Amino acid sequence: GYYASGAVGLTRDGLVAVHDANAVPLAQRQGVNALVAAENKDRNALYKEIAITNGHTEWEPEVRNTFAQRWVQKAQGGWWYQDGSGWAKK
Numbered sequence: 001g002y003y004a005s006g007a008v009g010l011t012r013d014g015l016v017a018v019h020d021a022n023a024v025p026l027a028q029r030q031g032v033n034a035l036v037a038a039e040n041k042d043r044n045a046l047y048k049e050i051a052i053t054n055g056h057t058e059w060e061p062e063v064r065n066t067f068a069q070r071w072v073q074k075a076q077g078g079w080w081y082q083d084g085s086g087w088a089k090k
Contacts, residue, residue, distance in 0.1 A: 002032060009080030009087060014047060014068035015040045019080045019087060043067075 002008040002024070009019035016039050018024075024032050047067065051060040072081045072090070079090050 002035075003076070003079045006078075006080055006089075007032060008036060009082065010068070010071045010075060012068055012082040012084070014064040014071065015043055017082075 005023040006020045007018065007023035008016055011017050016036050018032060018036055021029055021032075047060055047064045048057075050063045051057050075081060075090050077090055080087055081090060082088070
C-alpha cells in the first residue's frame with residue numbers, strides 16, 4: 001500500500017526510500033521508516049550474499065544494479081522509482 005500511495009519508492013541502487021512522507025499519517029511515519037530500514041537491511045544482505053556465493057564480492061554493485069532494474073520492471077503502474085534524473089512515476 002505504501003508503494004501505491006507514493007509514500008515509498010524504489011531507489012536506483014536497489015533499495016527503497018520514503019518518497020512522500022505526507023502520504024502517511026503522522027502517527028504511522030515512524031513505523032514506515034522502520035519498515036523501510038528493515039527492508040533495506042534485508043536487500044543489502046541479499047546483494048552481498050549473492051556476490052559472496054558467486055565468489056566475487058566485487059560483483060555486489062552489479063548485482064545491486066541488476067536487482068534495481070528488475071524491481072522497477074516489475075513495479076506496478078503508479079509506483080515511484082528513481083532514475084538518472086530523480087524520481088519518476090511508473
